[in-house]
Each structure stands twice: as C-alpha cells, then as structure tokens.
Amino acid sequence: MKLELRGITKRFGDFTANDSIDLVVESGTVHALLGENGAGKSTLMNVLFGLYDADGGQILLDDEPVVFVGPGDAMAAGIGMVHQHFMLVPVFTVAESVMLGHEEVRGPAKLLDLDAARARVKEISDRFGFHIDPDATIENLSVGAQQRVEIIKALSQDAKVLILDEPTAVLTPQETDELLEIIGQLRDAGTAVVLITHKLREVKAIADHITVIRRGKVVGTAEPTASQEELASLMVGRDVSMTVSKDAAQPGDPMLEVENLSVVDEATSIKHLDSVSFEVRRGEILAVAGVQGNGQTELAEAILGIVAAAEGNVKLDGEVITGRSIRQALDAGIGFVPEDRTEDGVVADFTITNNLILDLYDKAPYSKAGAIDRRYASQNAAEQVERFDVRTTSSEALAGSLSGGNQQKVVLARELARDLKLLIASQPTRGLDVGSIEFVHKRIIEERDKGAAVLIVSSELDEVYALADRIAVMYHGRIVDIVSPDTDRDTLGLMMAGAHEEEAA
Amino acid sequence: MTTTTVTPGAPSDALPEEVLRTKSWKGPIGLAVVAVISLLVFGIGTPSGTQTTFSVATSSDFVHLPTATVPSKLAAILLSVVALALAGYAAYLANRYRKPGIWLPIVYGMAVMGALLTWAGAGRDSTNIQITGLLTSALFLAVPLIFGALAGTLCERSGIINIAIEGQLLAGAFFAALVASMVGNAYVGLIAAPLAGALVGAILAIFATKYWVNQIVVGVVLNMLVVGLTSFFFSTVMSDNPELNQSLGLEALPIPVLSTIPVIGPVLFDQNLLVYTMYVVVIVFQIMLFKSRWGLRVRAVGEHPKAADTVGIKVNRTRVRNTILGGAIAGLGGAFFTVASGLAFGKEMTAGKGYIALAAMILGRWSPRGALAAALLFGFADALRVQLGIIGSDIPSQFLAMFPYLATIFAVAGLVGHSRPPAAEGTPYKK
Numbered sequence: 051m052k053l054e055l056r057g058i059t060k061r062f063g064d065f066t067a068n069d070s071i072d073l074v075v076e077s078g079t080v081h082a083l084l085g086e087n088g089a090g091k092s093t094l095m096n097v098l099f100g101l102y103d104a105d106g107g108q109i110l111l112d113d114e115p116v117v118f119v120g121p122g123d124a125m126a127a128g129i130g131m132v133h134q135h136f137m138l139v140p141v142f143t144v145a146e147s148v149m150l151g152h153e154e155v156r157g158p159a160k161l162l163d164l165d166a167a168r169a170r171v172k173e174i175s176d177r178f179g180f181h182i183d184p185d186a187t188i189e190n191l192s193v194g195a196q197q198r199v200e201i202i203k204a205l206s207q208d209a210k211v212l213i214l215d216e217p218t219a220v221l222t223p224q225e226t227d228e229l230l231e232i233i234g235q236l237r238d239a240g241t242a243v244v245l246i247t248h249k250l251r252e253v254k255a256i257a258d259h260i261t262v263i264r265r266g267k268v269v270g271t272a273e274p275t276a277s278q279e280e281l282a283s284l285m286v287g288r289d290v291s292m293t294v295s296k297d298a299a300q301p302g303d304p305m306l307e308v309e310n311l312s313v314v315d316e317a318t319s320i321k322h323l324d325s326v327s328f329e330v331r332r333g334e335i336l337a338v339a340g341v342q343g344n345g346q347t348e349l350a351e352a353i354l355g356i357v358a359a360a361e362g363n364v365k366l367d368g369e370v371i372t373g374r375s376i377r378q379a380l381d382a383g384i385g386f387v388p389e390d391r392t393e394d395g396v397v398a399d400f401t402i403t404n405n406l407i408l409d410l411y412d413k414a415p416y417s418k419a420g421a422i423d424r425r426y427a428s429q430n431a432a433e434q435v436e437r438f439d440v441r442t443t444s445s446e447a448l449a450g451s452l453s454g455g456n457q458q459k460v461v462l463a464r465e466l467a468r469d470l471k472l473l474i475a476s477q478p479t480r481g482l483d484v485g486s487i488e489f490v491h492k493r494i495i496e497e498r499d500k501g502a503a504v505l506i507v508s509s510e511l512d513e514v515y516a517l518a519d520r521i522a523v524m525y526h527g528r529i530v531d532i533v534s535p536d537t538d539r540d541t542l543g544l545m546m547a548g549a550h551e552e553e554a555a
Numbered sequence: 556m557t558t559t560t561v562t563p564g565a566p567s568d569a570l571p572e573e574v575l576r577t578k579s580w581k582g583p584i585g586l587a588v589v590a591v592i593s594l595l596v597f598g599i600g601t602p603s604g605t606q607t608t609f610s611v612a613t614s615s616d617f618v619h620l621p622t623a624t625v626p627s628k629l630a631a632i633l634l635s636v637v638a639l640a641l642a643g644y645a646a647y648l649a650n651r652y653r654k655p656g657i658w659l660p661i662v663y664g665m666a667v668m669g670a671l672l673t674w675a676g677a678g679r680d681s682t683n684i685q686i687t688g689l690l691t692s693a694l695f696l697a698v699p700l701i702f703g704a705l706a707g708t709l710c711e712r713s714g715i716i717n718i719a720i721e722g723q724l725l726a727g728a729f730f731a732a733l734v735a736s737m738v739g740n741a742y743v744g745l746i747a748a749p750l751a752g753a754l755v756g757a758i759l760a761i762f763a764t765k766y767w768v769n770q771i772v773v774g775v776v777l778n779m780l781v782v783g784l785t786s787f788f789f790s791t792v793m794s795d796n797p798e799l800n801q802s803l804g805l806e807a808l809p810i811p812v813l814s815t816i817p818v819i820g821p822v823l824f825d826q827n828l829l830v831y832t833m834y835v836v837v838i839v840f841q842i843m844l845f846k847s848r849w850g851l852r853v854r855a856v857g858e859h860p861k862a863a864d865t866v867g868i869k870v871n872r873t874r875v876r877n878t879i880l881g882g883a884i885a886g887l888g889g890a891f892f893t894v895a896s897g898l899a900f901g902k903e904m905t906a907g908k909g910y911i912a913l914a915a916m917i918l919g920r921w922s923p924r925g926a927l928a929a930a931l932l933f934g935f936a937d938a939l940r941v942q943l944g945i946i947g948s949d950i951p952s953q954f955l956a957m958f959p960y961l962a963t964i965f966a967v968a969g970l971v972g973h974s975r976p977p978a979a980e981g982t983p984y985k986k
Contacts, residue, residue, distance in 0.1 A: 099865075101864075101865070101986075120867055121864070121865050121866065121867050122866070122867025123867075125866070125867065131865070133865065136862075137859070137861060137862035137865045137866075138859070138862060139854070139855050139858045139859045139862055139863075140858065140859070140978065141854075141858055141975075141978075142854075142855070142858075146851060149851070150851060150852070150855050150862070150863070150866050150868075151852075151863075151866025151867050151868055152866070153848040153851060153852075155847075155848055159842075159847075160847065160848070161842070161846045161847055162846055162847060162848060162851060
C-alpha cells in the first residue's frame with residue numbers, strides 16, 4: 051500500500067505546527083521522519099492517524115483520497131501507530147490490550163472471545179519471534195516487551211502502514227538493536243514503516259528514505275548514506291559538532307568515595323545495589339554505563355540519600371555523608387540532575403523563576419528577612435535563562451510549558467548555580483535533541499574543568515563515550531569493571547551483560 | 556570475544572520471577588490476632604456452666620429444625636480454636652507464596668461470629684439467638700448498600716468518582732414514594748426511583764466531563780442539593796397533601812420450594828421484588844464488567860483513557876453513560892428506604908448509607924461481587940447490633956456499629972489485600 055500526504059497543514063492558534071508537508075511512503079520500505087523535538091513530526095502523524103483534524107491538505111491511500119475522523123478510521127484503513135508513550139492499560143493482559151477496540155465476541159451472550167485474542171497474539175508473536183505471553187499483565191512487562199505488544203496491536207489490525215513515534219526513546223541499547231531488527235523484518239514482510247526519530251544512528255541503520263522536518267516544514271530529503279554530520283546540520287539548521295571537544299582530565303584528590311554501598315528493597319528483599327565500591331576524583335568524569343535497571347538509578351539516589359543505604363558508606367571530600375538528610379547532602383556540595391526531569395527535576399506548576407531557586411529560596415541573597423526577595427529571584431532567573439539559553443517567552447512561564455530540553459536546562463542551571471564538589475547527573479540528555487545535547491555536554495565538562503567530581507549515569511553509549519574519563523559498567527547491582535574510554539563498543543556491550551573486561555575483550 | 560557469548564535475540568519479557576513472588580504476612584497475622592482476641596474474650600471470658608440457645612426455625616420451613624443449645628464456654632473456645640487454626644493455615648500458605656481460597660475468610664468469619672454470638676447469648680435462658688432472623692435482616696439492611704456500591708463501581712470503573720450516591724439514594728427514595736403514592740401502586744415506585752437517580756447522575760456526568768469540575772466537589776454539592784430539595788418538598792407539598800406520601804410496601808414474593816429450605820429459604824427466597832432484582836443486577840454486572848466487550852472498554856476508559864481513545868473508544872461518552880447508569884442503579888437502591896420497606900418518605904432518611912456504600916465499593920475492590928460481599932458484611936454488622944440489642948448484650952451497640960468501618964480502613968490501608976482504584980478516576984479526559 052502506498053501512503054501519500056499532500057500539503058498537510060495543522061495550526062494550533064497562531065502556531066503552525068505543520069506547514070504544507072508532503073510525504074510519500076511505499077510498502078516494503080522504511081521511511082524515516084527526522085527532526086528535532088518540537089519540529090512537528092508527532093503532530094503530522096497524529097493528523098495522519100486521525101487524532102487531529104488537518105487545517106489543509108490531503109491524505110491518499112493508493113492514490114485515493116481518504117478522510118479519517120478518528121483513530122478507528124485510520125486503523126480500519128490499515129494504518130497502525132505505536133505511540134511514544136505506550137497506549138496500554140497497565141492492569142490488562144496482553145490479549146486484552148490487543149483486542150481492545152475491536153473485540154471478537156462469541157456465544158449467545160456475546161462475551162469476549164479471549165481465546166481468539168490469545169491465538170492472534172501468539173501467532174504474530176511467533177511469526178516475528180517476539181516471545182510475548184498473551185496472558186502476561188502489561189505492567190509486569192519490560193519496556194521493550196510493552197513496545198512489542200504495541201506492535202502486535204497494530205499488526206493484529208492488519209496494518210499495512212506502521213508509524214513508530216520515537217520508538218527508541220525509552221529503550222536500552224540492546225532493546226534498540228532488537229527493535230531495529232524487528233523493523234527490518236516488518237519491511238521484508240511488505241509493511242510500510244514510518245520511523246519518527248531524532249536519533250541519527252538509527253536512521254542510518256534502518257531507513258530507506260529520509261525526510262527531514264524543521265519548524266513544521268520539510269527542509270529536505272536525504273539518503274541513508276549521508277553522514278551523521280550532514281543529517282544533523284539539516285535537522286538543526288546549522289552546523290553541529292557531534293562530539294564535544296574536551297581536554298584530557300586533570301584528576302586530583304578523591305572527592306567521592308563509595309565503600310561497599312548496598313541498597314535493598316525492603317518489600318521484596320531484592321538487592322538493587324550489591325556492595326559497590328569506587329571513587330571519583332576532582333576534575334574527573336566517571337560515567338556509569340549499563341542496561342537500565344541494573345542499579346544505576348539506585349546508586350545515584352543512594353549517594354544523595356534519596357534511598358537509604360542498607361550498608362556501606364559514602365564519603366564526600368573525606369567526610370562521611372551517609373545517613374545525612376538530603377538537604378545536608380546538597381549543602382555539602384552535591385548537585386543532582388534526576389533521571390526523570392518532569393517528575394523529579396522541576397515543579398511543572400511553578401514558574402521558571404521559582405524552579406531556579408527551589409534549593410536556595412531560604413538562603414541569602416534569595417531570602418531576605420524570612421521572605422523571598424522577588425526582585426533578586428527574577429534577576430537571577432533572567433541571567434540563568436540567558437546563560438543556559440532556555441527557550442521561553444518569559445522566565446515567568448510555567449516550567450511545565452517548556453519542552454524537555456529546556457526543562458533540562460532549567461534543572462542544570464539550578465544545580466550548577468551552587469559551588470559543587472560533586473555533580474551527579476542521571477540520563478542527562480535522554481529525549482533531548484541534538485542541539486540541546488551538545489549544550490548539556492559542554493556544561494557538564496565545564497563543571498569538571500572547574501574542579502568538581504562528576505558522576506554520569508547513562509544508558510546511551512554515545513553519551514558515555516562523549517563524556518567519560520573512566521567508565522564503570524554495572525550489571526545486576528554490581529560494578530563489573532571500571533575501564534578506560536578507549537574500550538571498544540562490543541567489549542562494553544558484553545560487559546553490560548555481565549562479562550568481565552578480560553573475558554569480553 | 557573469547558569466552559562469553561551474548562545472545563540479543565531472546566529478550567527478557569517479564570521481570571525476574573522473584574520480584575513477583577513475595578510473601579505476604581499481613582493477612583495471616585491479622586487473622587491470628589483477631590482469633591486470639593476471640594479466644595481470650597469470647598472463649599475464656601465466657602462464664603463456665605452457662606448455655607447458649609440458637610434457633611433457626613421459621614414457621615414456613617419445609618423441615619423443622621430443633622433449637623440447638625450448646626455449653627457456651629466450650630463452644631466459644633472451640634470456634635476460636637477453629638479460627639486460630641485457619642489463621643495458621645493461611646500463614647502456611649503465605650510461606651509457600653500462595654493465597655487461600657475465598658472459603659477461608661468465610662469459614663473464619665463464621666467461626667469468630669459464632670464465638671461472639673455464643674458469648675453474647677451465654678446464660679440468657681429467656682432469649683434465643685435467632686440465626687435466621689439475623690441473616691434475613693442482614694441481607695435486607697445490605698440492599699441499599701449493594702445497589703449504592705454497585706453504582707459507585709460502575710462510575711469509578713469508567714473514571715468518574717461518584718460521591719453523589721447518597722443523593723441518588725435519597726432522590727430514588729423520594730421519587731419512589733411520591734410516584735407510588737400518586738399512582739397508588741408500590742411497584743411503580745421501582746420505575747420512578749432509577750429515573751430520579753439517573754437524573755442526579757446525569758448532572759454529575761455533565762459537570763465532570765464537559766466542565767471538568769472536581770468530581771468530589773460536584774458530588775458533595777449534589778448530595779446537599781438533593782437533601783435540600785427533598786426536605787423542602789417533604790415539609791411543604793408532602794405535608795400539605797399526605798396522600799402524596801403514603802406508606803406503600805412491596806409484598807414478599809416467596810419463591811415456591813426454594814423458600815421452604817431451612818435457613819437459606821427464608822433468608823434468600825422469601826423477599827420482595829427489589830431484592831430479587833438486586834441478585835440479577837449483581838450477577839449481570841459481574842459478568843458484563845469482566846467478560847463483555849462493554850466491560851473491557853469501560854475498564855480501559857477508567858484506567859487509561861488515552862489508550863482507549865487511540866483505539867476509537869469514545870471516552871467521555873462512555874463515562875457519561877456509565878455515570879447515568881450508575882445513578883439509575885443507586886436510585887433503584889433508594890427505593891429500599893420507602894416502597895421496599897413499606898415506609899413513607901422521611902427527611903434525610905438515607906442517613907449516610909450512600910457514603911457507607913462507597914466504603915463497601917472500596918472494600919469490594921471495585922467489583923460487583925466484592926461490593927456484594929462487603930455490603931453484606933456491613934449489613935450483618937448492622938443486624939448484629941440490632942440482635943444484640945434485643946437480647947440485651949453487654950457490648951455497647953456503638954462499638955459494633957463501628958466495626959465495619961474499622962474493617963474498611965484496614966482494607967484501604969492494604970491490610971486485607973491490595974486495593975487499587977482505577978488509575979484514571981477523578982481525572983477529566985481532555986484531548
């Protein structure tokens with residue numbers, strides 16, 4: 051089936067999210083829609099999927115114009131979509147999730163035919179090697195498995211065109227490779243795949259055609275043979291350096307010393323962190339690599355004190371900080387960039403100004419005679435917004451109205467405003483566009499060069515390589531090894547699966 | 556790459572098994588504590604040499620069972636020991652990661668209640684413990700709670716919090732009495748009541764889905780509104796025209812054969828039409844909610860409305876329909892207070908039963924079957940209070956009246972089991 055979009059235009063008020071976009075997708079091909087966050091990719095696909103009404107333009111299937119009033123119409127026409135945030139009911143089983151919306155019924159009472167749904171899931175799962183149990187509950191599945199359920203959902207409706215919206219944003223490197231393999235299989239089976247992404251590696255790995263969107267307009271098409279630099283500059287609209295230049299580290303005395311740190315989940319007695327020991331020196335970046343869920347999150351949180359350590363201790367600049375309150379740990383000179391910035395990094399309903407002083411509001415010069423000095427706070431906000439290039443209409447805008455990249459800049463601006471001995475950043479650039487990634491990386495390196503110890507937790511190997519002076523690989527709550535950043539990708543990958551360096555190399 | 560090979564092909568689908576297998580000790584410990592209290596207070600605390608007489612017979616029984624007289628102390632101790640043994644069995648199962656079947660809490664509850672009754676009736680030679688009467692009034696008192704809890708379940712499963720059950724019950728009670736009195740037939744009241752409840756539900760649905768007003772606030776305001784309106788009409792129109800508020804009652808319709816079975820017969824099958832309707836409604840919605848297309852969609856809307864929307868399910872339409880349907884069912888339950896009890900309408904006669912129904916909904920974990928069980932428990936506690944009052948027990952009746960709510964608090968706190976409301980309840984769906 052051939053899908054064609056002609057002159058699609060979508061406005062939200064004065065803002066034109068899609069400006070007469072043309073796109074042709076042939077069956078048996080993978081078409082990558084490349085663009086930064088906020089470029090209008092998702093809007094375009096929501097128009098195609100019938101979630102938004104277009105203000106102009108046409109959708110053609112096999113050269114026949116079609117109109118989709120709702121997602122039901124799009125699905126009936128053979129278009130399936132895997133949303134960035136999964137559209138799965140956590141308490142349903144896989145079979146229930148897949149049948150929802152087009153349930154088969156049986157018997158005089160017209161009750162759900164779960165057996166038919168199970169068989170359907172099993173058939174598709176076996177065909178593509180998904181290993182999905184139809185009776186598993188969604189919330190017990192890993193993120194990667196949930197995504198495969200979404201794909202099964204689309205395929206069970208005989209989708210001829212499959213739209214994948216930022217499918218790798220939530221995946222680990224391993225799961226990403228698996229997904230790319232699946233996309234290849236779908237293409238070979240004749241499905242037209244539209245891959246919405248801003249990740250250049252994936253585009254180059256799988257796409258047959260590339261359309262680049264910037265600020266709601268198609269700014270060009272490219273072949274997968276184009277270099278990452280070419281694609282990036284097309285996407286961002288200016289030259290972008292893919293690797294941030296940094297000088298060799300000048301490590302000083304140990305700043306952070308972690309000794310036999312363990313974290314145990316009391317409810318389930320599972321050891322998230324199993325007797326971990328390492329140190330980070332002044333002026334050095336230690337990056338913690340590993341497949342997500344191997345204890346990295348707990349490590350970062352245990353150092354700050356968000357989760358309690360079952361045993362072991364943490365020393366900052368020679369002083370034990372285990373058992374102190376989070377406030378005391380922050381005051382001791384720790385900066386913390388949490389993994390989930392929208393949930394834990396900013397208060398969405400607060401202005402940027404207030405978000406920037408969340409940790410300093412009660413200290414001079416932000417506080418005067420027990421009240422917040424509004425004038426000083428605003429002045430501070432204006433400076434930080436300028437310095438960190440936060441794209442916003444005003445520093446009085448709510449943090450929740452910012453894009454992910456700009457929220458992250460606000461978090462960084464706040465955390466770096468204090469004199470830090472140690473910066474802990476979890477997934478500092480997850481979901482950010484190329485331009486913002488470059489910016490965030492530069493700031494982190496600057497902090498290192500100012501003499502702070504930096505601990506990065508990242509599941510993106512690109513990021514680990516870009517920042518690390520040393521790499522610690524975690525597996526099942528333990529540090530497998532700490533290696534130099536010269537270690538090659540394959541070796542790191544094997545270490546992330548638990549092999550020691552000498553075994554992996 | 557010499558010794559280790561990693562296969563990326565087989566993805567890890569579920570969490571490791573040990574994550575899901577947790578030993579839950581809360582249940583067994585709770586059961587054991589209550590059983591020990593039962594043993595100490597009801598067992599050891601019963602004076603020796605006294606006797607308790609239970610009677611089960613009613614005049615219409617097919618077979619006449621004699622009254623049973625048991626030595627109080629021995630019986631109470633034995634029943635408490637049975638309860639303790641069941642607690643031990645639950646602990647044994649918990650140690651092996653298993654959960655007991657539904658029979659365990661039922662038998663356990665009967666044992667503890669038996670011990671309580673034996674203790675309460677000890678040495679009172681002039682009165683018997685009327686088992687059949689106790690159960691009949693338990694079921695009867697549970698009827699409005701069951702309808703109310705069912706209404707709450709239907710609304711909340713679709714994502715709308717229905718605090719207005721109290722108002723819907725009251726509106727149902729009022730209209731049932733009014734319309735039945737006007738027509739002169741109590742059965743017509745059963746048609747008027749759900750319409751009144753549905754109207755209250757419709758107002759809630761509109762404010763919740765169209766104007767995104769906080770659902771709890773709207774619900775409470777609606778309760779106040781219904782109290783105000785019905786009280787106003789009661790003290791004006793109805794008191795001026797007593798013929799508009801008569802005491803009409805639904806007669807009991809004993810089901811042939813079934814109603815003559817001892818104990819069960821008079822309790823379950825010698826009731827009026829509203830009670831029989833309740834049986835049907837509970838069974839139908841239990842099946843519909845969990846086994847039908849409609850139920851799957853309703854649950855999806857209540858858990859993850861966006862997911863439902865992306866597969867073409869109309870979220871707000873589903874919510875509006877369910878809220879109106881829930882209102883109608885609560886309204887029907889309201890008929891209990893007037894036509895089903897043979898009473899005229901009285902000011903604020905629902906007396907907070909709508910809120911108790913909400914508690915039953917939560918204790919019943921948002922399922923019709925659970926709502927039934929929880930409401931029966933509450934009804935039983937209520938009936939027990941009345942029964943113990945009749946035989947002149949030493950327990951303050953306020954203490955007994957308090958018991959079901961203690962149970963609810965523990966249930967909500969997760970002691971009885973994991974109690975999780977629909978994820979999207981109370982949150983308006985905005986595209």
